[in-house]
Amino acid sequence: MWEFLTEVIRKTVSGFGERMAAFGPNILAMLVILAGGLVIAGSLHVALKLVLPRLGFDRFAQRLGLELILRKGGITRPASAAVAVVLAWAVLALFVLLAIGALNLEFAMDLVSRTFTYLPQVLIAVALLALGGLVSAFLRRSVLITAVNAGLPSARLLAGAVHTALMVLFVAMALEHLGVGRQVILASFTILFGGAVLAVSLAFGLAGRDLAREFLERLVRRPPEEKRDELHHL
Amino acid sequence: MTVAVRLPAAAEARLAELGTVDVLIGIPSFNNARTIGHVVRAAAAGLAKHFPDARSVIVNSDGGSKDGTAEVVAAAEFTSPATILVSHPLSAVHKIVTPYDGIPGKGSAFRTIFAIAARLEAKACAVVDADLRSITPGWIELLLGPVLKESFDFVAPLYLRHKYDGTITNSIVYPMTRALYGKEVRQPIGGDFGFSGRLARHYLTKPVWESNVARFGIDIWMTSTAIADEFKVCEAFLGAKIHDAKDPGADLAAMFVQVVSSVFDLMGTYRERWTAVAGAEDVPLFGFPHGVGLEPVSVNVERMIGIFRQGASDLREVWQKALPEDTLAEVVAVAEAESRPFHFPDPTWVRVVYDFAVAYERRVLPPEQLLGSMVPLYLGRTASFVIQTAESGPDQVEAVVKGLADEYLRHKGYLVRRWGHEPGGAPCGSS
Numbered sequence: 311m312w313e314f315l316t317e318v319i320r321k322t323v324s325g326f327g328e329r330m331a332a333f334g335p336n337i338l339a340m341l342v343i344l345a346g347g348l349v350i351a352g353s354l355h356v357a358l359k360l361v362l363p364r365l366g367f368d369r370f371a372q373r374l375g376l377e378l379i380l381r382k383g384g385i386t387r388p389a390s391a392a393v394a395v396v397l398a399w400a401v402l403a404l405f406v407l408l409a410i411g412a413l414n415l416e417f418a419m420d421l422v423s424r425t426f427t428y429l430p431q432v433l434i435a436v437a438l439l440a441l442g443g444l445v446s447a448f449l450r451r452s453v454l455i456t457a458v459n460a461g462l463p464s465a466r467l468l469a470g471a472v473h474t475a476l477m478v479l480f481v482a483m484a485l486e487h488l489g490v491g492r493q494v495i496l497a498s499f500t501i502l503f504g505g506a507v508l509a510v511s512l513a514f515g516l517a518g519r520d521l522a523r524e525f526l527e528r529l530v531r532r533p534p535e536e537k538r539d540e541l542h543h544l
Numbered sequence: 545m546t547v548a549v550r551l552p553a554a555a556e557a558r559l560a561e562l563g564t565v566d567v568l569i570g571i572p573s574f575n576n577a578r579t580i581g582h583v584v585r586a587a588a589a590g591l592a593k594h595f596p597d598a599r600s601v602i603v604n605s606d607g608g609s610k611d612g613t614a615e616v617v618a619a620a621e622f623t624s625p626a627t628i629l630v631s632h633p634l635s636a637v638h639k640i641v642t643p644y645d646g647i648p649g650k651g652s653a654f655r656t657i658f659a660i661a662a663r664l665e666a667k668a669c670a671v672v673d674a675d676l677r678s679i680t681p682g683w684i685e686l687l688l689g690p691v692l693k694e695s696f697d698f699v700a701p702l703y704l705r706h707k708y709d710g711t712i713t714n715s716i717v718y719p720m721t722r723a724l725y726g727k728e729v730r731q732p733i734g735g736d737f738g739f740s741g742r743l744a745r746h747y748l749t750k751p752v753w754e755s756n757v758a759r760f761g762i763d764i765w766m767t768s769t770a771i772a773d774e775f776k777v778c779e780a781f782l783g784a785k786i787h788d789a790k791d792p793g794a795d796l797a798a799m800f801v802q803v804v805s806s807v808f809d810l811m812g813t814y815r816e817r818w819t820a821v822a823g824a825e826d827v828p829l830f831g832f833p834h835g836v837g838l839e840p841v842s843v844n845v846e847r848m849i850g851i852f853r854q855g856a857s858d859l860r861e862v863w864q865k866a867l868p869e870d871t872l873a874e875v876v877a878v879a880e881a882e883s884r885p886f887h888f889p890d891p892t893w894v895r896v897v898y899d900f901a902v903a904y905e906r907r908v909l910p911p912e913q914l915l916g917s918m919v920p921l922y923l924g925r926t927a928s929f930v931i932q933t934a935e936s937g938p939d940q941v942e943a944v945v946k947g948l949a950d951e952y953l954r955h956k957g958y959l960v961r962r963w964g965h966e967p968g969g970a971p972c973g974s975s
Contacts, residue, residue: 372908373907373908373909448910451862451909451913452912452913452916454858454859454862455797455859455862455913455916455917455919456797456916458851458854458855458858458859458917458920459796459797459851459916459919459920461847461850461851461854463854465854465858466858542709542710543710543711543712543796543799543800544710544712544713544733544799544803
C-alpha cells in the first residue's frame, strides 16, 4: 500500500517536473517579452514626451482643437504628453498579447489570434472617433461664427446641435465598425432620432401652438423690411 | 526678372502692330456692359485732352463676360460729335480688347495689363474700374500726370466719401498701412491707380499670381508693394466715386475676410520692412480737394451693437485664441458696459487688430474662422464710430479717423513685440 502511494506521488512529481521542464521556457519567454515590452513602452513614452513638443505638436494640436477636446475630457496635461501615454500603453498592450501567445496555450493562442483579427477594426473605430472630434469641433466653430455674424439669437444652441449630431453620427459609425450590438445601436439611434423629432414636433405643435402659427405666417407672408445698412464698408 | 505672361494670339498681333506707346489705360472687366462704354469714352477723352502728343492705348482685360462687355469696348466711339475737346490728339487712341489668362479675379486682369504695359514699354499707366459712373476725363490727367510730369511711380486715389462710407478702410486698412509702412495714403484700396512702366515691370517680377492677390487682394497689394519697395508715391484727388449699383446683401463677413487677410498676408511678406519703420509722413497730393453734398447713408447701429454683444458672449472661446487676457477683458467690458452712449475706445480697437494680425501670422485658427470671428468686433467699433460722429462735419470726422491712425502708430511697439513672439507689450511711450 505504502509502495503504491509512493509510486503515485513519484509519478505525479516527476510528471509535474516534466511538464514544468517543457513549459518553463514558455514562461521564461513570456517574462522576457513582458520585460522587453515594459522597457520599450517606457522608452517610447519618454522619447515622445521629449520630441513631440519640440516638433511643435502641442501648437498643432491646439490649432486643430485637440487640446480643447482633451481639456473637456478632464485631461489637463499637454497633448504631446497624452499622445505619449496612449502610444506607450498601446505598445505595452501589444507586448502583453505577445507574452500571452508565448505560453503556447490553446486559449491564449486563440485570444491572440482573435485580438489581432479585431485590431484593425479597433484602430479604424479610434480613427473615426478622432476624425469625428476634429470635424465636429471645426464645424461647430464655423456654424457659431456664421450664426453670430448673421445675428441669430440661438447661435450657441445651433452650433451645439451640429456638434452633438456629428459626434453621435461618428460614435454610431465607430460602434457599427466594431460590431458592438449592431441591432441595438441601430434601434437606439432610430428611437432616439425619431423620438427627438416627435418631441420637437409635439412641443412646437401643442405647447408652442401660437409660436408655430406665427412661424408659419412668417414663412408665408412677406417679412417686414428691416432697416438696412447703406454704408459701403470698403 | 519679369515672368512671361501668356497672351492670346490676337493680342500678340495687336502688340506687334503697335510697337511702343507712351501711356496705357487698363480697364479690368467682368459683365460691365452697362457702364464700361462710359469709362472707355471718358478715358479716351482724357487722353486726347490732356496727353494729345502721347501715343496711347486703352486695354480692356476681360474675365469672360457674357453680357457683351468686350463688344461694347470694341464698338466705343472716341470721336463723338458731342465730345468737345480743347486739344485734338495727334495720334489716335488705340484699343486692345483681350481676355486674361489665369485664376479668375481682378488681380489676373491687372497682370495682363502690366504685361501689355511692359511689352509696349509704356512710360505711364493707369487702371480704372469698369463700373464707374463718376469718372471724368480729368481723372486721366490726375492719375497719369504725376507719373509723366513729376516722375512719380505710384498715384493712389483720394476720393470724396460720405463719413460712413469705407469703414473697413477707415478703421483698419488706412491706419494699418500708414503705421506699417510710414506713408500717409488715405485710400490704399481705392481701385483706380496711376503707375509708372517701371513699377508695372516690378509688379510682374513678384510671385503672387497664383495666390489671393490674383483673386481679390490686388489693390492693397499694389499700394503696399509700391510703398514697401520704396517707389515714389503720391495721391491724386479724384472727387466722388460712384459705382454701378451693387448687391446690398453682399456678404460682409466674406468681404471683410478678403480685405483683412490681404493686409495681414502682406505683413508676413514685408516683415523686415515694416518693423524698421517708425512714424509716418505725408505724400504729395495732386488735384484740388473740394466738398460736395453726398447722399445720406442709413446705418442700423443697434443691430451692429447687438451682434458685437452677442459675439462677446458666444465667441469668447474663439477670441481667446487671438486676444491676450487683458485685451479680451477690455473688449468684454466694452460689451457689458451699461453706460450710454456705446463706446469702443481707440486703444482697445488697435490692440484687437494687432492681436488678430499676430494670431493670423501664427495660424492659430483657419483664416476664414479667425477673421470671421473678428466681424462682430468690427461692427462694434463701427457702431461706436457712427455714434461718435453722428453730429460731426467732414473735417471733424477726418480728425477722428486721423486720431485713430495716430493710435495705431503709438501702439506699433506693441505689435512689433507681439510679432516677435513676446507674450505682451505696453504701448509705445507708456512706461
